[in-house]
Amino acid sequence: MLGQQLLNGVVLGAVYALFALGFTLIFGVLGVINLTYGFYFSAGAFLALYFTQGLGISMMLALLLAGIVTGGIAVILDGLLLTPLRRAKAPELASLMVTLGATLFLYSLMSAYFGTDIRRLPPKVFTNVGFNWLGLHIETSQLLILVTMVVIVSGLGWLTQRTRMGLAIRALAENGTAAQLAGINAGAVTRIVSFLSGGIGGLAGVLIGMNYNAIEPYMGEQMMLKGFAVVIMGGLGNIRGALVAGLMLGVLETLTAGYIGSSLKDAVGFGLAVLTLWVRPVGLFGRATIKRA
Amino acid sequence: MSAFFANLLFTYQSLIYGLGINAILGLSMYVVLAIGQLSLGQAAFMGVGAYASSLLSVKLGLSFPVVLVAAAGVPAMLALLVSVPTLRLSGVYLAIATIGLGEVLRLFYVNWDYAGGALGLSGIPDRGGFFTIFGTLALLLAAAFAVGRSRIGRAMEAIREDEQAAGVMGIDVPRYKLAALVISAAIAGIAGAYNAHVTAFIAPGDYAFDNAVTILSYALLGGIGSPLGPVFGAFLLTALPELLRPLHDYRLVLNGLIIVSVVIFMPRGLFSWHMRRIGAAK
Numbered sequence: 199m200l201g202q203q204l205l206n207g208v209v210l211g212a213v214y215a216l217f218a219l220g221f222t223l224i225f226g227v228l229g230v231i232n233l234t235y236g237f238y239f240s241a242g243a244f245l246a247l248y249f250t251q252g253l254g255i256s257m258m259l260a261l262l263l264a265g266i267v268t269g270g271i272a273v274i275l276d277g278l279l280l281t282p283l284r285r286a287k288a289p290e291l292a293s294l295m296v297t298l299g300a301t302l303f304l305y306s307l308m309s310a311y312f313g314t315d316i317r318r319l320p321p322k323v324f325t326n327v328g329f330n331w332l333g334l335h336i337e338t339s340q341l342l343i344l345v346t347m348v349v350i351v352s353g354l355g356w357l358t359q360r361t362r363m364g365l366a367i368r369a370l371a372e373n374g375t376a377a378q379l380a381g382i383n384a385g386a387v388t389r390i391v392s393f394l395s396g397g398i399g400g401l402a403g404v405l406i407g408m409n410y411n412a413i414e415p416y417m418g419e420q421m422m423l424k425g426f427a428v429v430i431m432g433g434l435g436n437i438r439g440a441l442v443a444g445l446m447l448g449v450l451e452t453l454t455a456g457y458i459g460s461s462l463k464d465a466v467g468f469g470l471a472v473l474t475l476w477v478r479p480v481g482l483f484g485r486a487t488i489k490r491a
Numbered sequence: 492m493s494a495f496f497a498n499l500l501f502t503y504q505s506l507i508y509g510l511g512i513n514a515i516l517g518l519s520m521y522v523v524l525a526i527g528q529l530s531l532g533q534a535a536f537m538g539v540g541a542y543a544s545s546l547l548s549v550k551l552g553l554s555f556p557v558v559l560v561a562a563a564g565v566p567a568m569l570a571l572l573v574s575v576p577t578l579r580l581s582g583v584y585l586a587i588a589t590i591g592l593g594e595v596l597r598l599f600y601v602n603w604d605y606a607g608g609a610l611g612l613s614g615i616p617d618r619g620g621f622f623t624i625f626g627t628l629a630l631l632l633a634a635a636f637a638v639g640r641s642r643i644g645r646a647m648e649a650i651r652e653d654e655q656a657a658g659v660m661g662i663d664v665p666r667y668k669l670a671a672l673v674i675s676a677a678i679a680g681i682a683g684a685y686n687a688h689v690t691a692f693i694a695p696g697d698y699a700f701d702n703a704v705t706i707l708s709y710a711l712l713g714g715i716g717s718p719l720g721p722v723f724g725a726f727l728l729t730a731l732p733e734l735l736r737p738l739h740d741y742r743l744v745l746n747g748l749i750i751v752s753v754v755i756f757m758p759r760g761l762f763s764w765h766m767r768r769i770g771a772a773k
Contacts, residue, residue, distance in 0.1 A: 301747070302747030
């Protein structure tokens with residue numbers, strides 16, 4: 199029983215970690231809190247639904263395509279909303295507010311158009327067959343979540359640490375002006391980072407939509423609250439912190455639901471986030487940041 | 492003729508009350524924005540005020556002034572709990588810490604049977620009304636103008652323009668931030684109490700994220716150059732959906748669009764151009 203709970207917790211945590219990874223990447227490199235990020239999550243799930251149900255594409259391909267399209271949406275939204283603010287050197291809260299407005303706009307448009315009913319993936323493209331191993335039961339969707347998470351995390355690690363593009367990304371994260379003086383095309387790197395994070399957010403949406411087989415417009419908003427908790431626990435902009443904190447939150451939520459009460463499950467993240475702010479505001483692995491004038 | 496006005500007041504009562512209550516909420520947002528902070532918990536604080544006051548009215552039958560003290564005090568305590576750790580951090584932390592507050596409180600209300608659980612609380616006595624709401628609004632506006640002209644107001648403006656420089660000038664930045672947040676939560680709580688006592692019914696879902704964003708849009712649309720900005724912003728955004736009734740489902744879409752366009756195209760809001768001082772920075 200405990201083993202199964204832990205397994206389910208790790209799978210849930212893997213999605214939280216994956217989702218928070220894209221979110222923290224935007225903050226770490228571009229220095230903005232992009233609230234439209236939750237929308238990519240919902241959009242990914244809806245796109246997967248459209249690809250499998252409307253176009254009859256296989257689930258694996260739909261997952262990939264949804265990630266690519268949400269990545270594209272993220273690039274466009276960043277260009278429309280945040281590039282003008284960057285150009286005007288607006289204060290940091292301006293980007294928070296503009297993405298907040300955009301979030302409200304996108305969600306309410308989406309729910310006005312699609313309705314708020316829960317939609318389900320067609321059974322012919324996706325049947326959740328499970329495996330039994332050492333007395334534990336793991337479903338195909340759960341396996342796919344773990345595999346996707348490992349692939350994305352190692353791929354991102356390779357990209358940022360071993361490639362020239364990754365060097366440019368890290369340089370921009372460290373010091374934007376200096377990176378540009380060194381000849382790095384900040385606009386291009388911004389678009390790449392937006393694409394990557396949007397894609398990751400979309401993938402997470404498909405995976406959760408598939409795992410629970412429930413897709414609705416506001417699912418991203420719910421996820422965003424978990425994402426905030428994870429990035430605060432792990433430290434804003436800290437990728438390793440997001441991964442560990444995501445897994446931790448998944449396990450703790452599952453254990454809370456299993457042993458204390460399922461109504462408290464969704465309060466765990468917020469409680470831990472406020473606790474982190476009180477006890478260790480830089481997060482689990484954070485370093486104290488020094489404000490540059 | 493007076494019958495006509497009485498009729499008008501009766502027909503549009505909820506709209507008129509809504510104008511006043513939302514203007515108070517806009518002011519509560521103004522208090523935070525005026526020191527360059529962003530709280531996304533105003534709807535949550537409003538909800539706490541509404542629940543605290545309604546429970547005292549319904550279950551204990553306390554008189555309205557006593558109830559209002561709780562409506563201001565309980566959200567203020569909550570603001571203290573959430574905001575203290577963020578005071579020395581960058582402004583984004585406060586926004587993120589308060590963004591989840593509404594959702595957690597909703598879960599709390601839903602599971603709290605004494606407060607009606609998921610069904611909400613009904614039969615809240617009819618208290619307050621036109622003069623209470625607009626009297627409070629006038630009082631708060633007067634207070635905001637008075638503070639704005641004082642040493643405190645100038646310190647707040649300094650913090651908004653450049654936190655570090657303000658700190659170097661000897662302003663106790665965390666203390667000002669804390670005071671602004673606690674006061675703004677108390678104001679939002681009072682608005683919540685007024686709202687609960689004129690609508691007679693509250694439910695857990697009334698104080699969600701959408702409402703927090705709507706409150707922010709009052710202040711952003713009106714601009715924070717003067718306390719009048721958020722008040723006019725609230726008037727406009729409260730009256731607008733009534734004028735554009737056919738929009739119904741797309742009302743929030745419009746609110747979102749307003750926030751986006753105001754931040755990008757008119758970062759000072761609609762009603763602030765004449766409030767800028769000559770030679771002011773930026």
